[in-house]
Amino acid sequence: MSQNHQRAAYxxxxxxxxxxxxxxxxxxxxxxxxxxxxGQNRLGLHLRVHWLMLQFAKAxxxxxxANGQLRHLAMAPLGHLVRRMPYGxxxxxxxxxxxxxxxNAQLRACIAEAMQACGAPAQKP
Numbered sequence: 001m002s003q004n005h006q007r008a009a010y011x012x013x014x015x016x017x018x019x020x021x022x023x024x025x026x027x028x029x030x031x032x033x034x035x036x037x038x039g040q041n042r043l044g045l046h047l048r049v050h051w052l053m054l055q056f057a058k059a060x061x062x063x064x065x066a067n068g069q070l071r072h073l074a075m076a077p078l079g080h081l082v083r084r085m086p087y088g089x090x091x092x093x094x095x096x097x098x099x100x101x102x103x104n105a106q107l108r109a110c111i112a113e114a115m116q117a118c119g120a121p122a123q124k125p
Contacts, residue, residue: 003042008118009111010039014052016114025060029092032056034110036091037103043080053091058105068093 017031032053039045050073057065075097079085086100090107103111115121 002120005115005118005120006038006042007045009114009120010035010045010049012081012114012117013038013110014049028056030106030110032108033090033092033103034114035090037107038111038114040085040087040089040091042079046076046080047073057093065093072097093108 013031013035015033017028020031022027032049035049036046036053039049050069054066054069056071057063057069071092072091079098084098086096086098088101088103089095089097089099090101090103095101
């Protein structure tokens with residue numbers, strides 16, 4: 001995916017998150033997780049989504065998640081520096097910051113929807 005399409009899909013996901021205040025927390029987390037997967041290879045995008053995750057966790061009163069997001073915010077620059085990014089990682093506190101993973105079907109669908117919305121070519125499953 002081109003950097004322009006990546007940024008457009010990332011921005012679309014964050015716009016969906018911002019507009020989803022009437023949705024369940026799980027649905028709203030999905031937008032942030034998808035944005036994390038899409039943007040984690042670019043430091044600025046990566047840090048921004050962890051910051052938003054931290055703010056959302058705090059708004060929910062979820063101290064465990066908030067502490068995890070602080071750890072992820074601290075580790076992200078180091079991961080980029082040493083080029084050790086765990087691609088596919090959803091960025092949540094229960095997932096280690098260096099643990100690669102395959103996004104689940106709901107997350108993949110959310111990413112595909114964002115890519116389609118911004119005109120990015122379809123990715124292979």
